Amino acid sequence: MDYSPKKIEPYWQDLWSKEKSFACEKSDKNLPKKYILEMFPYPSGRIHMGHVRNYTIGDVITRYRITKGDNVLHPMGWDAFGMPAENAAMENKIHPKEWTYKNIDSMRVQLKSLGLAIDWDREFATCDHDYIKHQQNIFIDFLKNDLVYRKESEVNWDPVDNTVLANEQVIDGLGWRSGAIVERRKLNQWFLKISDFSDDLLDGLEKLNKWPEKVKLMQKNWIGKSSGAVFNFKVVEEFSKIADKIEVYTTRPDTLFGASFCAIAPDHAIATIISQNSDNALKFIKKCQKIASSEEAIEKVIKEGFDTGIKVQHPFDKDIKLPVYIANFVLSSYGKGAIFGCPAHDQRDLDFARKYNLPVLPVVCPENVNKKDVVIENEAYIGEGKIINSKFLDGLNIKEAKKVAINKLKELRIGKKEINYRLRDWGISRQRYWGCPIPILYREDGKIIPVPIDELPITLPEDIDFSQPGNPLEKHPTWKYTTCKETGLKAVRETDTFDTFIDSSWYFARFCELDDSKPINRDEANYWLPVDQYIGGIEHAILHLLYSRFFTRALKITGHLEIKEPFDGMFTQGMVCHETYSNERGDWIEPKFVRKGDNKQESLHIDTGEKIKIGPSEKMSKSKKNIVDPDDIIKLYGADTARWFVLSDSPPDRDIFWTEAGIESSNKFINKIWRTILDYKEIVEQKDIKNKSEQIQFMKVIYKSIKDITLNLEKMSFNKAIANIYSLIGELSKSDTKEKISSETASKILKHLIIILSPFIPHLAEESWAHVGFEGLVCKQSWPEFDESFTDNESAKIVVQINGKKRGELLLPRETEEKEVVEVANNNNKIKNDLAGKEIKKIIYVKGRILNFVV
RNA sequence: GCGGACAUGGUGGAAUUGGUAGACACAUCAGACUUAAAAUCUGAAGGAGAUUAUCUCCGUCCCGGUUCGAGUCCGGGUGUCCGCACCA
Numbered sequence: 001m002d003y004s005p006k007k008i009e010p011y012w013q014d015l016w017s018k019e020k021s022f023a024c025e026k027s028d029k030n031l032p033k034k035y036i037l038e039m040f041p042y043p044s045g046r047i048h049m050g051h052v053r054n055y056t057i058g059d060v061i062t063r064y065r066i067t068k069g070d071n072v073l074h075p076m077g078w079d080a081f082g083m084p085a086e087n088a089a090m091e092n093k094i095h096p097k098e099w100t101y102k103n104i105d106s107m108r109v110q111l112k113s114l115g116l117a118i119d120w121d122r123e124f125a126t127c128d129h130d131y132i133k134h135q136q137n138i139f140i141d142f143l144k145n146d147l148v149y150r151k152e153s154e155v156n157w158d159p160v161d162n163t164v165l166a167n168e169q170v171i172d173g174l175g176w177r178s179g180a181i182v183e184r185r186k187l188n189q190w191f192l193k194i195s196d197f198s199d200d201l202l203d204g205l206e207k208l209n210k211w212p213e214k215v216k217l218m219q220k221n222w223i224g225k226s227s228g229a230v231f232n233f234k235v236v237e238e239f240s241k242i243a244d245k246i247e248v249y250t251t252r253p254d255t256l257f258g259a260s261f262c263a264i265a266p267d268h269a270i271a272t273i274i275s276q277n278s279d280n281a282l283k284f285i286k287k288c289q290k291i292a293s294s295e296e297a298i299e300k301v302i303k304e305g306f307d308t309g310i311k312v313q314h315p316f317d318k319d320i321k322l323p324v325y326i327a328n329f330v331l332s333s334y335g336k337g338a339i340f341g342c343p344a345h346d347q348r349d350l351d352f353a354r355k356y357n358l359p360v361l362p363v364v365c366p367e368n369v370n371k372k373d374v375v376i377e378n379e380a381y382i383g384e385g386k387i388i389n390s391k392f393l394d395g396l397n398i399k400e401a402k403k404v405a406i407n408k409l410k411e412l413r414i415g416k417k418e419i420n421y422r423l424r425d426w427g428i429s430r431q432r433y434w435g436c437p438i439p440i441l442y443r444e445d446g447k448i449i450p451v452p453i454d455e456l457p458i459t460l461p462e463d464i465d466f467s468q469p470g471n472p473l474e475k476h477p478t479w480k481y482t483t484c485k486e487t488g489l490k491a492v493r494e495t496d497t498f499d500t501f502i503d504s505s506w507y508f509a510r511f512c513e514l515d516d517s518k519p520i521n522r523d524e525a526n527y528w529l530p531v532d533q534y535i536g537g538i539e540h541a542i543l544h545l546l547y548s549r550f551f552t553r554a555l556k557i558t559g560h561l562e563i564k565e566p567f568d569g570m571f572t573q574g575m576v577c578h579e580t581y582s583n584e585r586g587d588w589i590e591p592k593f594v595r596k597g598d599n600k601q602e603s604l605h606i607d608t609g610e611k612i613k614i615g616p617s618e619k620m621s622k623s624k625k626n627i628v629d630p631d632d633i634i635k636l637y638g639a640d641t642a643r644w645f646v647l648s649d650s651p652p653d654r655d656i657f658w659t660e661a662g663i664e665s666s667n668k669f670i671n672k673i674w675r676t677i678l679d680y681k682e683i684v685e686q687k688d689i690k691n692k693s694e695q696i697q698f699m700k701v702i703y704k705s706i707k708d709i710t711l712n713l714e715k716m717s718f719n720k721a722i723a724n725i726y727s728l729i730g731e732l733s734k735s736d737t738k739e740k741i742s743s744e745t746a747s748k749i750l751k752h753l754i755i756i757l758s759p760f761i762p763h764l765a766e767e768s769w770a771h772v773g774f775e776g777l778v779c780k781q782s783w784p785e786f787d788e789s790f791t792d793n794e795s796a797k798i799v800v801q802i803n804g805k806k807r808g809e810l811l812l813p814r815e816t817e818e819k820e821v822v823e824v825a826n827n828n829n830k831i832k833n834d835l836a837g838k839e840i841k842k843i844i845y846v847k848g849r850i851l852n853f854v855v
Numbered sequence: 856g857c858g859g860a861c862a863u864g865g866u867g868g869a870a871u872u873g874g875u876a877g878a879c880a881c882a883u884c885a886g887a888c889u890u891a892a893a894a895u896c897u898g899a900a901g902g903a904g905a906u907u908a909u910c911u912c913c914g915u916c917c918c919g920g921u922u923c924g925a926g927u928c929c930g931g932g933u934g935u936c937c938g939c940a941c942c943a
Contacts, residue, residue: 039943041943079943082942082943083943084943155941166942167942168941169941217858217860218859221859222858222938294941295857296938299939333940429941430941432941500943501940501943537943538859539943546940618936619937648880651868655936656867659881664881665880665882668895672895719868719869719879722880723880726879727879801923803923804874804924805924809875841923842923844874849871850875854923854924
C-alpha cells in the first residue's frame, strides 16, 4: 500500500476540523495550561516558507503538550492593517478591505493544508470592527490614565507626492515613488508614555529566564539606561539676546576640561532663533532636514557643523570660551538635544574637531603612560586611566572624577546627576487610511476630546479615493465632520490612524476569550496568560516585544489585565534562505524555472534553455525571486514532508537553507517510515514468538529513543529529535531486527513509535494509527514515558589520554574506581607502550569518561 | 555610524556545556536487485602520510592566552547576517 499524502492529508484535516479536535476548553483550573502562540501573520495573500517554519515549530510544541495532558490554547489570527493593502489599492484599484479579507481567506486555506492543531474558533483579524471597537476603548482608557499625550514630531515628507513616507519608503534620501528629495517636517502627533516605564521594562528583563539572552540584551541596549549629568553652559554676555544658557547632557562629566566645543541639534530652539537672522544657518539647517529621519540615516551621514558664532563659558573656568555649532549628528530626541564635545576621548568629536581645527586636549592618561607622552592622533582614547590637565580632577580615576565633577556642578548650582534613557516615547499616529482610527474629536471650541464610548467603533469610510496622494481620510468629503453630542458643537475627527504595532500589542490577550462586552475577559486571561511559549522571527526582538511588554503594563494600570509580562517563554526562529538565480541579463529567476544541465555542472532555464548563474543563498524574498511556494511543495510532496524538512538539519533558531535535494530526501524518509510501519503491522499480525532475551534489546532501542526525543523536544532541539528518529527507524528497519522481533514487541514498539511521530508528521501518524487498528485518534494519546530500567547504564567507554591526547579506550563498568581503571590501563599493551620510558606526574580521572596521564 | 548574533568535512549540522571532534543526514563513490533505468537495500568516506586489518601527524575562520585537557573559557582581529523607533 503506497503512502499517498494527497489522499490522507485532506481526510485527516477534515476529520480534525469536524470533530473540533483542537478547539480548546474554557479555563479549567484543575488542568495545567499551556498557551502556545506564534506571531500572527500579515495577510499578504500567500503563505511563505517562513510561515511554514514558524507555525510548524509551534504546532510540534502544541501537539506534544496535548499528548502530555495539558490544556493547550493555540489560536490564530491576522495582523490585518498596514501599508501593503494601500499599495495594492493604488496599483490594482482594489479596496484595501476587500484585498485584505480575500487574502485572509486564501491564507487560511493554505495554513489549514499544513495540518496545524489550531483552535480556529478564536480566529479574528485586527481590522474586524469588533477588534477596532475594543482597541479604541483601550486607547481611551489609556488617555484617561494619563498614558497618552500630543506633541510635535518629525516625519519624512515627500514634497512631490505631498505625503508622509515610512522609513522603508525612503531610499537613499529619495521618495520611492516620486524620486524627490525627502524632507523632515514637523506634525502634531499622539504619543504613548512608554519611557515612563523604562526602568520597569529594564528590570522586568531579569525575570524573563525563558527568553534568549540576545533578545534581552538587545532590549536592554535599546532602553539604553545611562548615568551622567545635565548642566548649563552660560552663554557669553554679548550673545545673551539669543539665549542666556545652553543645557547639555553628558555621560562623561569627567572629561569636561577637555571640552573644545558645544553642539546643538538642527531643530534646537537656539538653532531656530539663529536661523532667523542668518541665511547660512538656515541653509545648513535645511540641508540637515534633507536627511531622512531614521537614526541610521542620521548616524551614517558625514559629520558636519555650522559655527553659530556664539560662545559659551566653561563652567569650571570662566576664561575658557567654547564655540557653539549646530551639528547634523546631534539628536534632539536624546538627552537635551545639545552636547559638549571632548575630542580626545570620543571618536565622533575628534573627527569633528579635526575638520574644524578645534583644539584636542587629552584629559585621561592611560595606565603606565607618562602624562607628557599622551598624544592623540586620529584615534580617540576611550579607555580607563587617570585624569590630567583638569585642575581639581587631576589624579582621579574616571569613576571618581565623574562624581567630583557632578558635585562641583551641583555646588555651582548649574547642574546635577541625571539618569537618561535612549528609549523615547512611542509615536502612534500614522497619516494613513488602512489602520484603526484614533477615536478623538477636535471640537470647534479648541477642546480635544475622546469619542464617547457608546459611539465606538469609529470605522473607516468605505468610499475612498486612492487616485490622489495623501491620506484619504483627510480628503474624504464628509467622514471627518461631526458634532459633539454633549455640547452640540461642531467637531472634526482625528484623521490619523494607529501604528499597526498597537494592533499586535494586545491580540494575545484577546485570544483568551472573544468577549463581546469588553476587550479582555479577566477570568480567562488570568488562567491563560502569560503566553507560555511565544515564537517568532528575530526581527521582532525589540519593537514588537517591547511594545507588547509596555502595553501589558498599561493594561494592568487601566484594569484590563493583572500581569506585567505577556510572554513567559520566547523563541526566535531563523529565516528560510534559498540560492539566488539570475540570467545573463541580470534578471532574477524563480527556482522553479531552473533545472540542472545534462552535465550537471551548469544550470539552465527550464523553458528558454538560457544559462543561469547561481548566487549565494539568501533570505527568501520577492525582490530576488528566490522563493519556493509552500503550496507547490505541499501539492508535490505533502504537508508532512514540508514540516519534516523545515524541522530537520538546522536548529530552529538558525537560518535554514531550502534545497531541492533536502526536500526530496525528507520525502524519501517519510516513505521509509510508512514502509517500516507497514512491515511492523505484518509482524504483529503473524503472531510469532521469538527469542526472549533479544526482545529486551529491542525495547532498549525504543526506550532510548523515547528518552532522547523527549529531552530534545523539551529543549526545542527539533533537528536533534529528528536525528534520533532517523536512528530509530534505521535500527527498526534493519532486516535483522525485523526477523528477530516478536509480534508482541513489535506491537508495543509500533504504538510508541506512532505517538512519537505524531507531533512532527501528524497526518501520517493518524493514518498509520488507524491502519494498524489502534483505537481513537493518535493526536489524543498520551506521550510514552521512558522506562529507565531499559536504558543502558552499566558499562562505559573510558577514553585514555596522555597529556590530553587520546591514546586508546577501555570498556569498563561505569562505576569503576580510579585505582582499578589505572590498573587496567597499565595492562593494556598499547597504552603500556605509549607510557614506556615516561615519568607519570599526575593522573586525572573523570568517572565513566576519561583517564588522563600527565607525563 | 550604533547595537546584537553567528563562523565545525564537498553541504546542513552533532559534540553529555571544559573531557573520544564530525552523531544524524545531503551530495559522492562502490556493491546487490533489474534486460535497463528509477526506487529500494548493503557498505566506504575530514586531510596528509606510513612499516595500510593497524598506526602517526594535521585539523573546528585568523592571531595570542588560560588549562592535565579548548570547537567550547579569556583578549585581539577578519568575514557574514539581523535591528536601528512610520515595513510587518
